[in-house]
Amino acid sequence: MTQIETYFVHFIEGDQKKRLVLSKAFYDNTVQELRSLLSPEEKELLEKFKVASRRNEFIAGRLLAKNSIAAIEDKLEPSVMNITHGIWGFPLLTTKEIQNMWISIAHSKAYVAAVVTETSRYPIGIDIEEISKENESSLAHFLASYEADLTLEKKHIYWAAKEAVAKALRTGFTIPEHLFEISEVNYSARMYTIKFKYLIRLQALAWIHNDVVTCIAYPTELEFRSIQKHNFSITNT
Template sequence: MSDLNTILWKVEKISDIILNVSLLSPSEKDQYDSFKIAKRKNEFLASRILAKKFISDSISCNFSDVEIKNDKDRKPYAVVNKKLLFYISLSHREEYVGVAFRGDMMPYIGIDIELFEKKNKEYLTDFMSSSELDNSDEEIIRIWAMKEAFLKMIGRGLSVSARDIEFNNDDILYKGEAKLLLSLFKICKINYEVINKDNYLVALCYNGG
């Protein structure tokens, strides 16, 4: 676990998590049952168990008191004892799952996990600018992870295009719907943290500071 300006996060291997469906609440179990592919079911189960365990350990409550739900934009949030509510962020990629939330309970937090692998630049043209794609494979993955973390932080799903956030060396340009939402939410400063873990990269995005 790390504490970055009240940002709490944890990433674990799925193989290190006890995947017990009985640890889910009834509504979580309904979501789990809605998935047809075994890999997707395991990712969902692992991310919920990790989140519930991490939250219960962090705020000193019972595991069974924590329930993970989604709002209308599919942004996950935690209900504790059926009344304490705060937003979280979840990510999964191959063998890892991750969770992040803010110690101050503010909603603007995003986490993304990416595997270091060669990306198809032609596919990425819908999501990245030509200048962003004119980078090394490692830097492209770093940019991609930060974009994903930002989109999770802003929490409006596919209504915001990844091209509305552009990374150019140390400069970050917000435009279109991303810029409008930052103004609407009165978000003036955005922080990014990027951490290497084995052959993976973890990106965090949060406001404040």
């Protein structure tokens, strides 16, 4: 796993400062070399995946989540942190030394991302999408109700926003599709803010770098302020 980037994402709620920790990385088969950083329970979960790509996703996702956690809780070894999953597959931190963190993990073919909060009070979700013409026909199908002239970039942004919000809800797409309808997309300072017609308590923030869309969903009570890069990594790759 290489090109690990860690960021503090700063928000304001009233007069209180809040932050999320976001990690992104490129991953491939070499991520298998980092299995020692998994907890015993995570290693048991890993053995249930028979396809190599799914095993790579699992390892990369857990390690990126631990990278984000360690940026806050730097006294814990990665193998001590344990990230299991809920009934619909969403990640859950079950480490007695750490309380009340909300975690979300996303994968694309070559990239992985994870975001954590310092409190479980705020539901969050993340998605990461590589912009590709290969995805255009499938995205057009799922976004058929929107304007026909959406650019390729916009299609990936819309889809990433829906994915991120579905993760913040921890339902995935098990609830009716129309509930994820996007009502507004604003662009300012190289960032997209996405609002939803029915999910009015959640919104999404997206940006594009090197043809990769990163999108975070979070409560509307939080006002985005800035993203600050943090030079930190739990691995030496």
